[in-house]
Amino acid sequence: MTDRNSQIVAFVREETIPQAPPPTAEAGVVKWVRVNLFSSIPYSILTLVSLYVIYAILASFLPWLFNGVWHTSNIRECREVLEGATGGCFSVLSDRWNQLLFGIAYPSDQYWRPSLAFVLLFGALAPVLFPNAPRRLLILTGLYPFIAFWLVWGGTIFIPLMALAGVAAGYLVYSRYVADSFAMGAAGGVATAMVVWWIGGFVTGATEGVLALEAVPSRDMGGFMLNMILGVVCVSLSLPLGIALALGRQSSMPIIKWICVVFIEFIRGVPLITLLFVANVVLAYFLPPGTNFDLILRVIIMITMFASAYIAEVIRGGLAALPRGQYEAADSLGLDYAQSMRLIILPQALKISIPGIVNVAVGLFKDTTLVSVISMFDLVGMIRGPILASSDWNGVYWELWLFAALLFFVVCYGISQYSQWLERQLATDHR
Amino acid sequence: MTTFTDPPSESFRLSMLLNDTRYRSYTFQFIALLILIVMMAYLGMNLVRNLAAAGLNISYEFLDQPAGYDINQSLIDYNSQSTHMTAAVVGIINTLLVAFLACLTATLIGVVAGVLRLSKNWLVSKLMAAYVEAFRNVPVLIWIIIIFTVVTAVLPGARAYLGEDPEYDLFLGMMAFTNRGVYIPALIWGPGSGVVAAVFVASIFGVFAYRRYARNLLFETGRLLPMGWPSLAILIVPSLLVFFVMGQPITMDMPDPLANRFNLRGGLQIGAPLIALWLALSIYTGAFIAENVRAGIQAISKGQTEAAASLGLRPNRIMNLVVLPQALRVIIPPLISQYLNITKNSSLAIAVGYADVTATLGGITLNQTGRAIECVLLLMLFYLVISLSISSIMNVYNKSVSLKER
Amino acid sequence: MKKTVFLGALTVAGLAAGAAAAATLDDVKARGKLNCGVTTGLVGFAAPDSNGEWNGFDVSVCRAVAAAVLGDATAVEFVPTTGKTRFTALASGEIDMLARNTTWTFSRDVDLKFTFVGVNYYDGQGFLAPKNLGVSSAKDLDGATVCIQTGTTTELNLADFFRANKIEYQPVPIETNAEAQQQYLAGACDVFTTDASGLAATRATFENPGDHVLMPEIISKEPLGPLVRHGDEEWSDIVRWTLNALISAEELGITSANIAEMSAGTNNPEINRILGTEGTLGEMLGLDAEWAKRAIAAGGNYGEIFAKNIGEATPIGLARGLNAQWTDGGLLYSPPFR
Incomplete structure (x- = not known):
C-alpha cells in the first residue's frame, strides 16, 4: 500500500507548514481600524465625521497655540509682534501670572506661604485619601488646618497654637468621658475647648507680633488661591455638618428631623448665587449692630451651609444603603445610639458615600467661581475685573478664559480620576 | 408636641428626662427647639434693630412702582412704565423659558453622548469621553462666558444682513444668524387660526389613539400595522386641509432686513444672551446626563441583552424594548436632579445679560430700589417653589416606577 | 478638628467686630487703614495695575482722605464693589467711604440714607x-x-x-x-x-x-461724588472738606510742587488756613493742623489729579469742561475755608 501510494501521489508533505500570518484585514493596525472604526457603514460615517470635527478644532486651535506670544507687556505690543498673524497673546498670562494665582493684594514677597500651604495640603490629604499611605502622615493631617491658617493669614503663631491647644484639651476631655456617655464626652470636650480658647484669647492678645508672619487680611486673598481656600475650607467644614444633618434627617425625633429636613430642602432648593447675595447684601442686617464680618467669612459660612446640605443627602443615601441588619445587630449588642452610629453605622455608611462626597466636593470647588459675581477677585473675578478692565489687556479673552478652564480642569479631573480609582478599590470587596 | 401634655406615669422622676431613653428624646427635641427659637428671635431682633438704626423698613410697596427700565426679551407685555412686579414676572417667565429649553436639549445631547460613549467605535467613544470630561470638570460660569464669547465672536453682526446689498443673505430667505440673536419667521394667528390649532391638537391625540390601536392589534392578533407614515399622515393631513379650507389664516412674519438700519425687523428674535445661556446650560448639563445615561445602561446586566438577543430581537429593538425601559428607572432620578440644576444654574444669566429673574428682580430692581432683603427673599422663594415642585414630581415618579418587590 | 480654622477666623473677625458702632473717624484711626469702596475696574477712575497698585481719579480721593486722617496716603484698603454690592457695603460698615463714580440722586441721598459729600466729577x-x-x-x-x-x-x-x-x-x-x-x-x-x-x-x-x-x-445729569453713611457728621465733614481742600488748592494755586514752600507761610490768609499755618481748622475737624497739606501733597490738587488720571495728556483724554474751576467757567466751586 505504502509503495503504491508513494508512486501514485506525486508529493507528500512531510512537515507541517509554518503558521501563516492572518490576512492583513484581520491583523494588527488594519484589523483594529476595521473593528473599531469602520465596522459598519453608519460607524464609518460617524468616524469620518469625528475625524473632521477633530481636524476642524485642531486646525484653528494649534496655530493659535503655537504661534502665541509670551513676552510682551501689553496687548498693543503683542499685536505688533503678531503683525496680524493668528496667535494667542499668552503674554497676559506671564504678565499677570501672580495676579491670576494670588489676587492683586497678597504681598508679593509672601507668595511662598500659600504655595507652601498648597504643597503641604497634599501631604495632609494623602493618609485620608490613600489607605496605604504611611499612617504617621495623619499627624500632619491633624496639624494642617493650623499650619495652613498660619501660613495663609499670617499673624502671631499663638493664634493657631491656642486653637490647637483648645482642640487638644477638648479631645483629652472627650476621650476621658466618652466611655461613660458620648453626650457627656462631647459636651465636656466642647466646653473645655471653649475655655482654652477664651484663655487663649488673652495670650494671643499679649503676644501679638511674637513669631509672627506678616498678617494678611482675608480680603487680600484672591485669584486661584481664593478658589482653593474656599473649596478646601468649605468642604472640610461641611463634612461634620453634613453628617450631623444626615443623622438628624434619619432621626426618630420629629422636631429634630423636621429642622434638618427644612434646612436641607431649603438650601438645596435655592441657587448658590442667591445665598451669596444673602452673604453679601442681606446677612449684615441679621448680625448684631456693629458687627462687621469679613466678606470672605460670610461667604465661607454660606458656601459651607450650601455644601453641607448636599453632603447630608449623599450620606443619607449611604445610611439608607446599609442593610437593615447592621442597625439591628448594633441594637442587639446593646449599643446606644451614639455608640452604634460611631462604631458600626457611620464607618460603613461613610465608606459607601465617599464617591458621592467627592462629587459634591468637585461641584463645590467649581461653584466657588460664583463669588466673582459678588465682586470678589477669585480667578474668574480677576479676569472679569482688573485684568480685562486694564488698558494693557483689554480685549484678550480666549487666552484668559481657556487658561482658567484649564486650571479648573486639571484640578477637577484629578479629583474625579481619584474618585473613580477609589470606587474601583471599594468595589473589590463586594464582588 | 401633644405628647408633652400626656400625664406622666406614676414613677416619673425628673432625672428620667436625661437617663431614660423613653424620655430623653423629648429633652433633646425640647433643647433643639429652644435653641432654634432663641436663634430666630436673636436674628429677628438684630434685623429690627439694624433696620431701625438705618431708618429703613421692610416693605413690598416698591413692587407696585414703575420699574423704569427696559427688558430686551419678554414674552408678556412689558415696557419701562410697568411695575417692578411685572418686571419680576417677566424674569420668572424668562427663567422658566431658558430652563425648559435647556432641559430639552440637554436631555437630547446627554442621551446621544451617553449612548455614543458606549459605542464600539473607538474614535467616537473617545471623543464623547473627551466632551464629557471637558465639560464636567470646568465651572459652568466659565463655560457660559466662553460660549457667550464664541457666539459673539463667531456670528456676524446684524448689519451684515441689512440693506439692499447685504454681506449675508437670509438663510432659506427666512432666517438670520447674528451675534445679537437668531431671527426666525414668526407665525401670525389670523381669524380662524384657532380651528387649525384645535385640529392639530386633535390630530396629536389621533396619532396616540392610532398607535395604541395598532399595538393592541399586534398583541392580540399578531398583525403588525405600519407605524411611521400613517402617524405622520394623521398628524399633518387634517390640519393642512383645515388650514386651506379656512383660507390660510396662519401666515408667517418674515424678518425684514430693509425696515431698519440697525436691526432686522419683524419675525421672532431669539436673543444672543438666551442662545448663549441655552447652549451653555445644555452642553454643560448634557455632559452630566451622558454620564447618568451611561451608568444607567451599564447597570442593566449583560444577561438581559443576551436573553433578548437569544429571543431573536434585533439590536435596536433590544435597546428600545429591553435595555432602555429598565435603564430609565436608574436614569430618571438623577436626570430630574439635573433638571433642577439647570433651573438653578440659569441664575448665572447675569453673566451674559439675559433678563432672567435674578437679573430683573435680584439685579436691576434690587439696585434701583435698594430693597435688598425683600428682593433676595422673593428670589429665594421663587427658586424654592420651583425646586420643590420639581422634586415632588420626581418623588411621584419614583414611587410609580420603583420595583414592587417583597 | 478642622472647625478651628473657622473658629480662629471667627476670633479674628471678632477682633474686627464693632467697626460700625463707634464713630467712623475713631475706627479708621484705630484700624490704621481707610476702607474705601471702589469699582472692580474702570480705567482712569479706579483700576489696579499689574503690581496690584490701585490708581485712578476716584482712588486719589480715597488716598487724599487717608493722608488727611492717617497721615499716610497708602494706608487705604481698596474694597472692590459692584453696582449691586456698593450700597450694602457702605451701609453695613464694611467700607468707610464709597468713591465709585456714584451718581448723587434724591433717592440715594434720602431713601437709602447716605450722605453725598460733594461732587468730584460732573458727568452725564x-x-x-x-x-x-x-x-x-x-x-x-x-x-x-x-x-x-x-x-x-x-x-x-x-x-x-x-x-x-x-x-x-x-x-x-x-x-x-x-x-x-x-x-x-x-x-x-x-x-x-x-x-x-x-x-x-x-x-x-x-x-x-x-x-x-x-x-x-x-x-x-450725573454728578459723581464720594459718599458716606448718614448720621456720622464728623466723618462726612472730614471727607467733604478733604475734597473741598483739593478743589480750593487748585483755585488758590497750591500744587504738590509748591506746597512745601507755601506751607512756610504766604500772604494769602486762606492758603494759610488750609495749610494749617493760621487758624485751627484742623482741630475743628478733629484732625491735626496739617491735614489738608497732607491731602494735597498726596496726589496734588484737584487739577493735578485730573490731569494725571483722566486729563487730556492721558489716553483717556477728557477735557475739563464742566469740571473746570468756576473761575474758568466750570462748576467747581468750593466753599471758603474760614
Missing part, C-alpha cells in the same frame, strides 16, 4: 458709536441695540430718553465694563452707553480709538 450719560455706523445724533438711534452697564442709573436714563423721543431700542444689560466693551466691539450692539467719562475711558483702551465717536447728546 452719553453714547459711544462706531464711526462707520453713520449716526450723528442719539435721536437717530431708532431700533438700535444698546449695550448698558447694569447696576447704575444708566438703565433708567436710557429708558426715559428713548421714551421721551418716542423711539425704540433693545437694551443689552452687561455686568462689567469689559464685557460690555467686548459686545460693542463685536457688533452685538450698535452703541454703548454709560457716563461720558466712562465712555472716554473705555474708548481709550480700544485698538483703534479713532474709529469710534461720542454722540453729542448727553442725556442725563
Whole structure:
C-alpha cells in the first residue's frame, strides 16, 4: 500500500507548514481600524465625521497655540509682534501670572506661604485619601488646618497654637468621658475647648507680633488661591455638618428631623448665587449692630451651609444603603445610639458615600467661581475685573478664559480620576 | 408636641428626662427647639434693630412702582412704565423659558453622548469621553462666558444682513444668524387660526389613539400595522386641509432686513444672551446626563441583552424594548436632579445679560430700589417653589416606577 | 478638628467686630487703614495695575482722605464693589467711604440714607458709536441695540430718553465694563452707553480709538461724588472738606510742587488756613493742623489729579469742561475755608 501510494501521489508533505500570518484585514493596525472604526457603514460615517470635527478644532486651535506670544507687556505690543498673524497673546498670562494665582493684594514677597500651604495640603490629604499611605502622615493631617491658617493669614503663631491647644484639651476631655456617655464626652470636650480658647484669647492678645508672619487680611486673598481656600475650607467644614444633618434627617425625633429636613430642602432648593447675595447684601442686617464680618467669612459660612446640605443627602443615601441588619445587630449588642452610629453605622455608611462626597466636593470647588459675581477677585473675578478692565489687556479673552478652564480642569479631573480609582478599590470587596 | 401634655406615669422622676431613653428624646427635641427659637428671635431682633438704626423698613410697596427700565426679551407685555412686579414676572417667565429649553436639549445631547460613549467605535467613544470630561470638570460660569464669547465672536453682526446689498443673505430667505440673536419667521394667528390649532391638537391625540390601536392589534392578533407614515399622515393631513379650507389664516412674519438700519425687523428674535445661556446650560448639563445615561445602561446586566438577543430581537429593538425601559428607572432620578440644576444654574444669566429673574428682580430692581432683603427673599422663594415642585414630581415618579418587590 | 480654622477666623473677625458702632473717624484711626469702596475696574477712575497698585481719579480721593486722617496716603484698603454690592457695603460698615463714580440722586441721598459729600466729577450719560455706523445724533438711534452697564442709573436714563423721543431700542444689560466693551466691539450692539467719562475711558483702551465717536447728546445729569453713611457728621465733614481742600488748592494755586514752600507761610490768609499755618481748622475737624497739606501733597490738587488720571495728556483724554474751576467757567466751586 505504502509503495503504491508513494508512486501514485506525486508529493507528500512531510512537515507541517509554518503558521501563516492572518490576512492583513484581520491583523494588527488594519484589523483594529476595521473593528473599531469602520465596522459598519453608519460607524464609518460617524468616524469620518469625528475625524473632521477633530481636524476642524485642531486646525484653528494649534496655530493659535503655537504661534502665541509670551513676552510682551501689553496687548498693543503683542499685536505688533503678531503683525496680524493668528496667535494667542499668552503674554497676559506671564504678565499677570501672580495676579491670576494670588489676587492683586497678597504681598508679593509672601507668595511662598500659600504655595507652601498648597504643597503641604497634599501631604495632609494623602493618609485620608490613600489607605496605604504611611499612617504617621495623619499627624500632619491633624496639624494642617493650623499650619495652613498660619501660613495663609499670617499673624502671631499663638493664634493657631491656642486653637490647637483648645482642640487638644477638648479631645483629652472627650476621650476621658466618652466611655461613660458620648453626650457627656462631647459636651465636656466642647466646653473645655471653649475655655482654652477664651484663655487663649488673652495670650494671643499679649503676644501679638511674637513669631509672627506678616498678617494678611482675608480680603487680600484672591485669584486661584481664593478658589482653593474656599473649596478646601468649605468642604472640610461641611463634612461634620453634613453628617450631623444626615443623622438628624434619619432621626426618630420629629422636631429634630423636621429642622434638618427644612434646612436641607431649603438650601438645596435655592441657587448658590442667591445665598451669596444673602452673604453679601442681606446677612449684615441679621448680625448684631456693629458687627462687621469679613466678606470672605460670610461667604465661607454660606458656601459651607450650601455644601453641607448636599453632603447630608449623599450620606443619607449611604445610611439608607446599609442593610437593615447592621442597625439591628448594633441594637442587639446593646449599643446606644451614639455608640452604634460611631462604631458600626457611620464607618460603613461613610465608606459607601465617599464617591458621592467627592462629587459634591468637585461641584463645590467649581461653584466657588460664583463669588466673582459678588465682586470678589477669585480667578474668574480677576479676569472679569482688573485684568480685562486694564488698558494693557483689554480685549484678550480666549487666552484668559481657556487658561482658567484649564486650571479648573486639571484640578477637577484629578479629583474625579481619584474618585473613580477609589470606587474601583471599594468595589473589590463586594464582588 | 401633644405628647408633652400626656400625664406622666406614676414613677416619673425628673432625672428620667436625661437617663431614660423613653424620655430623653423629648429633652433633646425640647433643647433643639429652644435653641432654634432663641436663634430666630436673636436674628429677628438684630434685623429690627439694624433696620431701625438705618431708618429703613421692610416693605413690598416698591413692587407696585414703575420699574423704569427696559427688558430686551419678554414674552408678556412689558415696557419701562410697568411695575417692578411685572418686571419680576417677566424674569420668572424668562427663567422658566431658558430652563425648559435647556432641559430639552440637554436631555437630547446627554442621551446621544451617553449612548455614543458606549459605542464600539473607538474614535467616537473617545471623543464623547473627551466632551464629557471637558465639560464636567470646568465651572459652568466659565463655560457660559466662553460660549457667550464664541457666539459673539463667531456670528456676524446684524448689519451684515441689512440693506439692499447685504454681506449675508437670509438663510432659506427666512432666517438670520447674528451675534445679537437668531431671527426666525414668526407665525401670525389670523381669524380662524384657532380651528387649525384645535385640529392639530386633535390630530396629536389621533396619532396616540392610532398607535395604541395598532399595538393592541399586534398583541392580540399578531398583525403588525405600519407605524411611521400613517402617524405622520394623521398628524399633518387634517390640519393642512383645515388650514386651506379656512383660507390660510396662519401666515408667517418674515424678518425684514430693509425696515431698519440697525436691526432686522419683524419675525421672532431669539436673543444672543438666551442662545448663549441655552447652549451653555445644555452642553454643560448634557455632559452630566451622558454620564447618568451611561451608568444607567451599564447597570442593566449583560444577561438581559443576551436573553433578548437569544429571543431573536434585533439590536435596536433590544435597546428600545429591553435595555432602555429598565435603564430609565436608574436614569430618571438623577436626570430630574439635573433638571433642577439647570433651573438653578440659569441664575448665572447675569453673566451674559439675559433678563432672567435674578437679573430683573435680584439685579436691576434690587439696585434701583435698594430693597435688598425683600428682593433676595422673593428670589429665594421663587427658586424654592420651583425646586420643590420639581422634586415632588420626581418623588411621584419614583414611587410609580420603583420595583414592587417583597 | 478642622472647625478651628473657622473658629480662629471667627476670633479674628471678632477682633474686627464693632467697626460700625463707634464713630467712623475713631475706627479708621484705630484700624490704621481707610476702607474705601471702589469699582472692580474702570480705567482712569479706579483700576489696579499689574503690581496690584490701585490708581485712578476716584482712588486719589480715597488716598487724599487717608493722608488727611492717617497721615499716610497708602494706608487705604481698596474694597472692590459692584453696582449691586456698593450700597450694602457702605451701609453695613464694611467700607468707610464709597468713591465709585456714584451718581448723587434724591433717592440715594434720602431713601437709602447716605450722605453725598460733594461732587468730584460732573458727568452725564452719553453714547459711544462706531464711526462707520453713520449716526450723528442719539435721536437717530431708532431700533438700535444698546449695550448698558447694569447696576447704575444708566438703565433708567436710557429708558426715559428713548421714551421721551418716542423711539425704540433693545437694551443689552452687561455686568462689567469689559464685557460690555467686548459686545460693542463685536457688533452685538450698535452703541454703548454709560457716563461720558466712562465712555472716554473705555474708548481709550480700544485698538483703534479713532474709529469710534461720542454722540453729542448727553442725556442725563450725573454728578459723581464720594459718599458716606448718614448720621456720622464728623466723618462726612472730614471727607467733604478733604475734597473741598483739593478743589480750593487748585483755585488758590497750591500744587504738590509748591506746597512745601507755601506751607512756610504766604500772604494769602486762606492758603494759610488750609495749610494749617493760621487758624485751627484742623482741630475743628478733629484732625491735626496739617491735614489738608497732607491731602494735597498726596496726589496734588484737584487739577493735578485730573490731569494725571483722566486729563487730556492721558489716553483717556477728557477735557475739563464742566469740571473746570468756576473761575474758568466750570462748576467747581468750593466753599471758603474760614
